Every structure is written in C-alpha cells, then in structure tokens.
Amino acid sequence: MTVQGVRNGDGQIILAVCEEAAYPAGRCAFRVTAPAAEGSVRVTVPDVPPGIYALRAYHDENGNGQLDRNLLGVPREGFGFGNDAPVLLAPPSFRDAAVTVGDDDVATALTLRYWISP
Numbered sequence: 332m333t334v335q336g337v338r339n340g341d342g343q344i345i346l347a348v349c350e351e352a353a354y355p356a357g358r359c360a361f362r363v364t365a366p367a368a369e370g371s372v373r374v375t376v377p378d379v380p381p382g383i384y385a386l387r388a389y390h391d392e393n394g395n396g397q398l399d400r401n402l403l404g405v406p407r408e409g410f411g412f413g414n415d416a417p418v419l420l421a422p423p424s425f426r427d428a429a430v431t432v433g434d435d436d437v438a439t440a441l442t443l444r445y446w447i448s449p
Contacts, residue, residue, distance in 0.1 A: 333440040334388050335371045338409060338449075342367050342392040346374045349385045354425045357387065367392070371440075385428040386413030390443055401447065409443035418444065 334344050344367050349359035365374045367390055374388075389398045390409035399407040413430050416423035430439050 332374045332376060332386070332437070333371050334365075334374060334390075334411070334443060335440055336409065336411070336442040336444070337367055337369055337372055337390055338443075338445055339392070340366075340368050342390065342394045344372045344374060345389050345391050345396075346376065347387045348376050348379055349387060349425075350382070351385070351425045351429075354385045354387075354428075355422075359387065364391075379432050381433050383429050383431050384413075385425045386430060386439070386441055387422075387428070388412075388441055388443065390445075392449075405446055407447050409445045411441040411443045413439065413441055415442050 343364045346363050347359035348361035353359050361376050361379055363374055363376050365372050388411050392408050401407055412423050412428040416427035
C-alpha cells in the first residue's frame with residue numbers, strides 16, 4: 332500500500348483496513364503506522380485475510396494519535412480513503428473506499444488531502 336501526497340516528514344502515517352461493519356465507526360480490525368516522509372510512504376499491513384475492506388489513512392503530523400480538526404470539524408491533517416474516493420460532507424461509502432484482498436499481495440495507493448494549510 333502506498334500513501335501518496337504526504338506534505339512533510341513530521342509524525343506518522345496511520346492506515347486502517349476496515350471490514351464493512353466496522354467502517355462507519357472507524358473501529359477497524361487492522362491498523363498500522365509508518366514514519367511520515369514527504370511525497371509517498373509505503374505501508375505494509377500483515378496478515379489480512381481475503382475479503383473486501385475499505386481503506387482509511389491520515390497523516391498524524393503532531394503524533395497525538397488522532398486526526399486533528401478545527402472548531403468546524405474540518406481536518407487539520409491530511410486524510411484519504413481507498414480508491415481516492417471523494418469526500419464531500421462525510422466520509423465516502425464503504426463500497427467507494429473498498430479494495431478486494433485475495434491470497435496474493437495487494438498493491439494499491441491512496442492520496443492524502445489537506446484541506447487546511449499548516
């Protein structure tokens with residue numbers, strides 16, 4: 332998995348791989364972190380059984396373990412979803428952010444969006 336569009340090397344990249352029932356609440360069965368690096372970061376998620384999963388990622392620039400938001404709820408840090416699914420007023424649907432995992436390794440990418448400048 333490649334997370335693209337990382338604006339700097341501060342903090343870490345958090346990637347979650349979610350089953351459909353857990354996706355809306357963000358309580359995903361698989362969650363990994365990787366050091367941030369400007370540009371793109373390769374993230375490996377081990378031991379994911381075959382199935383359909385939605386991908387969620389964010390750039391935890393300050394290392395506090397959460398996606399920071401402003402008073403209006405707009406994310407202050409970069410975030411993205413599988414298939415570069417569009418985000419309007421809410422996260423994309425499970426189907427739009429989902430990828431199929433088989434017995435072989437899956438190579439996919441998503442691009443982070445930063446709505447607020449640092």
